[in-house]
Amino acid sequence: DGGITQSPKYLFRKEGQNVTLSCEQNLNHDAMYWYRQDPGQGLRLIYYSQIVNDFQKGDIAEGYSVSREKKESFPLTVTSAQKNPTAFYLCASSGIPGANVLTFGAGSRLTVL
Amino acid sequence: GDSVTQMEGPVTLSEEAFLTINCTYTATGYPSLFWYVQYPGEGLQLLLKATKADDKGSNKGFEATYRKETTSFHLEKGSVQVSDSAVYFCALRTSGGYQKVTFGTGTKLQVIP
Numbered sequence: 496d497g498g499i500t501q502s503p504k505y506l507f508r509k510e511g512q513n514v515t516l517s518c519e520q521n522l523n524h525d526a527m528y529w530y531r532q533d534p535g536q537g538l539r540l541i542y543y544s545q546i547v548n549d550f551q552k553g554d555i556a557e558g559y560s561v562s563r564e565k566k567e568s569f570p571l572t573v574t575s576a577q578k579n580p581t582a583f584y585l586c587a588s589s590g591i592p593g594a595n596v597l598t599f600g601a602g603s604r605l606t607v608l
Numbered sequence: 609g610d611s612v613t614q615m616e617g618p619v620t621l622s623e624e625a626f627l628t629i630n631c632t633y634t635a636t637g638y639p640s641l642f643w644y645v646q647y648p649g650e651g652l653q654l655l656l657k658a659t660k661a662d663d664k665g666s667n668k669g670f671e672a673t674y675r676k677e678t679t680s681f682h683l684e685k686g687s688v689q690v691s692d693s694a695v696y697f698c699a700l701r702t703s704g705g706y707q708k709v710t711f712g713t714g715t716k717l718q719v720i721p
Contacts, residue, residue, distance in 0.1 A: 528709075537714050538652075596642070596657065597652070
């Protein structure tokens with residue numbers, strides 16, 4: 496079945512450590528996105544990529560980095576520069592052009608100890 | 609900029625009650641409108657959508673009508689079930705260029721037997 500796989504589902508990190516969240520899709524979608532979800536704040540866009548080898552900052556990119564070397568993969572690194580990294584992270588994709596709908600993965604919950 | 613405003617939750621209803629979750633938006637141009645649903649511990653799933661004024665989206669007994677004159681997209685269901693308990697997000701996607709999706713803060717619905 497086509498979909499988006501995020502891993503790990505749960506991740507614990509010590510302060511000062513970088514951590515990478517994986518996002519893989521087999522939908523043949525061109526565009527991929529990373530969102531952060533915090534209680535009471537909805538979803539906020541971190542980074543997005545419309546094609547391979549290209550990505551753009553979203554609304555809250557500081558302290559995060561991404562790469563898009565393959566169409567299927569869009570990993571997110573949460574760096575030590577991110578001041579409040581504990582959150583639920585959601586990866587999504589959409590086919591373009593003219594795509595309307597986002598398909599989401601099941602999410603990764605990061606907790607900084 | 610674009611924004612989506614949803615009624616604050618949580619909303620608690622008895623089974624078979626009528627549901628309304630209000631959503632209003634601010635956007636330039638002619639956005640597409642969406643309702644996504646998130647079950648506990650999962651990513652978001654598309655519930656329904658409408659792409660132009662007066663369109664009605666419907667799915668699983670839920671409905672929402674795109675009202676351009678009131679910039680609203682309220683979600684309704686005539687008879688809720690315990691299995692409808694989830695967080696509901698209203699969202700819009702602007703037309704043209706990069707298809708950014710803006711989400712509301714989400715409304716938690718709890719249906720009790």
